Amino acid sequence: MKATDYLFILKNRFLKKDNVLLILIISFIFVAIFSCITMINFVSVFRSSMLSSDMGRTLIIDKPKSDDDLIKIKELKNVEVIESNKYLMGVEIYVPEFNKPKAEGMIELLPLLKENDVKIIKGSKIQNAGDIICPKNLYPHSLYTGNIYNYETNYFGSYLLKANNLIGSSITAENENEKIALKIVGTFENKILNGAAACYISKTDFNKFKEDIEYCSNDECYEYSSLMLRVDDYNNLVVLEKELKDLGYNSIRNYTFDEEILSSLSYIPLFVGSIVMIISMLIIYSFFKKKIRNNQYQYGVLKSVGYTNFNIKIIAILEGGFITTISILWSVVLYFISYHIVANNYLQELSYNNFTVPVPYAYIALFVFVVFIYIFLIINYLSSKSLNACIQKLFEGE
Amino acid sequence: MIIENIEKIYSTSTEKVIGITNFSYSFEKGKFYAIMGHSGSGKSTLIRILGLMDNATSGKYVINGKDVSKLSDKELSNIRMENIGFIFQDYYLDQNLKAYENVMLPMLINKKIDRSDRKNKAIDLLNNIGLGDRVNHYPKELSGGEQQRVCITRALANNPDYLLGDEPTGNLDEENEIKVLETLKNLSLNGKCVIVVSHSNEVKNYADEVLFIKNGKLVVENEGN
Ligand SMILES: Nc1ncnc2c1ncn2[C@@H]1O[C@H](COP(=O)(O)OP(=O)(O)O)[C@@H](O)[C@H]1O
Ligand SMILES: [Mg+2]
Numbered sequence: 001m002k003a004t005d006y007l008f009i010l011k012n013r014f015l016k017k018d019n020v021l022l023i024l025i026i027s028f029i030f031v032a033i034f035s036c037i038t039m040i041n042f043v044s045v046f047r048s049s050m051l052s053s054d055m056g057r058t059l060i061i062d063k064p065k066s067d068d069d070l071i072k073i074k075e076l077k078n079v080e081v082i083e084s085n086k087y088l089m090g091v092e093i094y095v096p097e098f099n100k101p102k103a104e105g106m107i108e109l110l111p112l113l114k115e116n117d118v119k120i121i122k123g124s125k126i127q128n129a130g131d132i133i134c135p136k137n138l139y140p141h142s143l144y145t146g147n148i149y150n151y152e153t154n155y156f157g158s159y160l161l162k163a164n165n166l167i168g169s170s171i172t173a174e175n176e177n178e179k180i181a182l183k184i185v186g187t188f189e190n191k192i193l194n195g196a197a198a199c200y201i202s203k204t205d206f207n208k209f210k211e212d213i214e215y216c217s218n219d220e221c222y223e224y225s226s227l228m229l230r231v232d233d234y235n236n237l238v239v240l241e242k243e244l245k246d247l248g249y250n251s252i253r254n255y256t257f258d259e260e261i262l263s264s265l266s267y268i269p270l271f272v273g274s275i276v277m278i279i280s281m282l283i284i285y286s287f288f289k290k291k292i293r294n295n296q297y298q299y300g301v302l303k304s305v306g307y308t309n310f311n312i313k314i315i316a317i318l319e320g321g322f323i324t325t326i327s328i329l330w331s332v333v334l335y336f337i338s339y340h341i342v343a344n345n346y347l348q349e350l351s352y353n354n355f356t357v358p359v360p361y362a363y364i365a366l367f368v369f370v371v372f373i374y375i376f377l378i379i380n381y382l383s384s385k386s387l388n389a390c391i392q393k394l395f396e397g398e
Numbered sequence: 399m400i401i402e403n404i405e406k407i408y409s410t411s412t413e414k415v416i417g418i419t420n421f422s423y424s425f426e427k428g429k430f431y432a433i434m435g436h437s438g439s440g441k442s443t444l445i446r447i448l449g450l451m452d453n454a455t456s457g458k459y460v461i462n463g464k465d466v467s468k469l470s471d472k473e474l475s476n477i478r479m480e481n482i483g484f485i486f487q488d489y490y491l492d493q494n495l496k497a498y499e500n501v502m503l504p505m506l507i508n509k510k511i512d513r514s515d516r517k518n519k520a521i522d523l524l525n526n527i528g529l530g531d532r533v534n535h536y537p538k539e540l541s542g543g544e545q546q547r548v549c550i551t552r553a554l555a556n557n558p559d560y561l562l563g564d565e566p567t568g569n570l571d572e573e574n575e576i577k578v579l580e581t582l583k584n585l586s587l588n589g590k591c592v593i594v595v596s597h598s599n600e601v602k603n604y605a606d607e608v609l610f611i612k613n614g615k616l617v618v619e620n621e622g623n
Contacts, residue, residue, distance in 0.1 A: 005506040012494035301490045305504035306479025308472050391451045395442040395564050
């Protein structure tokens with residue numbers, strides 16, 4: 001039999017009411033499963049991105065007790081940056097040239113502590129005083145007013161500036177301390193967990209915007225005294241912590257994770273996903289069971305006119321395969337629609353920080369593959385069973 | 399079709415049930431056979447075995463000179479396709495296909511019928527049986543008698559020598575029953591072997607031979623009218 005002959009038999013069945021209903025049910029279930037997979041994947045990617053970012057690899061220790069200690073600390077392996085704690089956080093400045101609706105001209109200045117902290121993609125690196133480099137997708141806006149997240153800012157993507165086009169232009173940087181002209185000399189690839197408003201200047205320039213005073217109380221002011229240490233790889237964090245401890249210093253991680261919250265963040269979707277998966281497997285099984293039972297007479301007739309068991313199985317598998325394929329295509333479409341709705345409306349803060357919730361293509365593909373195998377197996381099993389039963393059915397009349 | 403000492407025993411989990419036993423007979427082309435007997439006597443069992451839809455527990459069955467006992471599923475399917483047509487009490491037409499498409503179903507696996515001839519051939523066959531104006535109808539748009547004639551046409555699609563019917567008139571009123579029996583009679587006169595299980599006495603008026611079965615055994619055979 002040729003493919004067209006199989007199609008001849010199946011053509012009017014594909015879009016029967018019960019198939020359409022099943023396609024709708026399966027595709028909603030699959031969207032739920034895809035979403036669970038996305039969340040599980042997100043938690044692990046989020047954790048490792050946080051850790052591998054500049055901030056995630058940074059430890060903070062108290063002021064060294066002696067110069068001797070400082071030398072020992074500097075000699076520790078795997079440390080790529082040792083600086084005053086002053087350079088841990090950037091400063092927010094106002095750039096009037098960037099002031100537009102929805103992007104009100106706030107950028108964050110960070111000191112470039114190590115040349116290869118950024119990867120220049122256009123223009124040059126920082127060479128002279130007054131040079132500034134910015135991420136290629138620059139959003140000159142603070143998502144926060146004070147400490148409060150600014151929910152009004154809902155048009156993130158469309159207000160990005162293409163910093164590549166700004167190379168060579170001058171901007172004015174203003175904060176309460178200074179008002180300085182800066183020149184954009186280059187752009188770099190946006191860094192995960194750096195805000196999209198974060199540009200780099202040299203340490204010397206940075207000092208013009210940020211004072212050495214950390215805080216004042218009772219008319220007495222204190223300079224920054226603790227140190228920040230950045231390790232080259234977050235897998236070495238624990239080792240460094242231990243070495244510091246041996247030297248008599250307790251270190252604080254710049255990012256600490258509540259591992260319990262994180263793991264529950266991935267256990268909940270894992271749990272929900274597994275339950276949805278089991279239920280969906282059962283629904284799919286019982287539906288195909290019913291379907292193949294309804295088709296028994298037809299299979300019996302085909303057998304009686306000379307179709308082999310193999311021919312009939314192919315017919316059953318093609319019908320199931322069609323339902324599955326359409327369901328999967330449809331659920332992928334639904335998934336991407338909902339993904340974009342969620343990403344554009346609820347994940348602004350993440351994307352401002354250059355973190356996109358990744359679509360776990362590989363896991364989804366694996367799941368789809370497993371579904372196809374599963375459906376193939378159940379149809380194969382159910383149709384074998386029905387091929388034995390269908391003959392009796394045909395001659396039951398009386 | 400020649401069967402010799404055919405026995406069929408159904409083994410259920412609790413007991414063994416005799417379907418038919420010690421059954422020998424020779425069915426010839428060009429004749430109309432009626433098979434009668436009480437419910438449970440083994441009529442359907444006999445039809446299933448004759449139609450190669452089930453195999454006998456023991457005995458010998460030769461069709462067109464071929465012993466079927468050692469054939470594979472593929473070879474049996476091929477004999478069914480070429481030599482045997484089934485007619486069912488409940489027609490079992492594919493509701494999603496038009497009348498002519500139902501008739502085409504058996505042709506899809508017949509390499510001897512050209513792909514491009516199938517449709518015309520199906521329509522011709524429906525014309526012959528008096529359904530020329532119903533070819534494009536779906537089964538649910540046809541009366542019971544019409545559906546049964548589509549079912550017969552489907553059985554004839556690959557021009558088999560043998561036509562087997564299990565109560566083919568069981569669901570029909572008298573008028574339609576007679577129409578169907580006349581059709582079958584004509585087919586036997588044109589050289590086909592027609593074997594029909596029936597409860598109704600009407601069939602005796604058409605049959606060349608009537609076989610009575612009781613408890614799986616052939617008890618009487620007599621000439622029809
Ligand atoms: N698949 C089966 N399993 C067990 N017993 C069966 C099966 N099919 C038929 N029988 C038994 O075989 C006997 C003959 O059945 P059947 O050929 O259907 O008779 P009829 O068609 O004359 O009513 C009955 O006793 C019936 O219960
Ligand atoms: Mg019966």
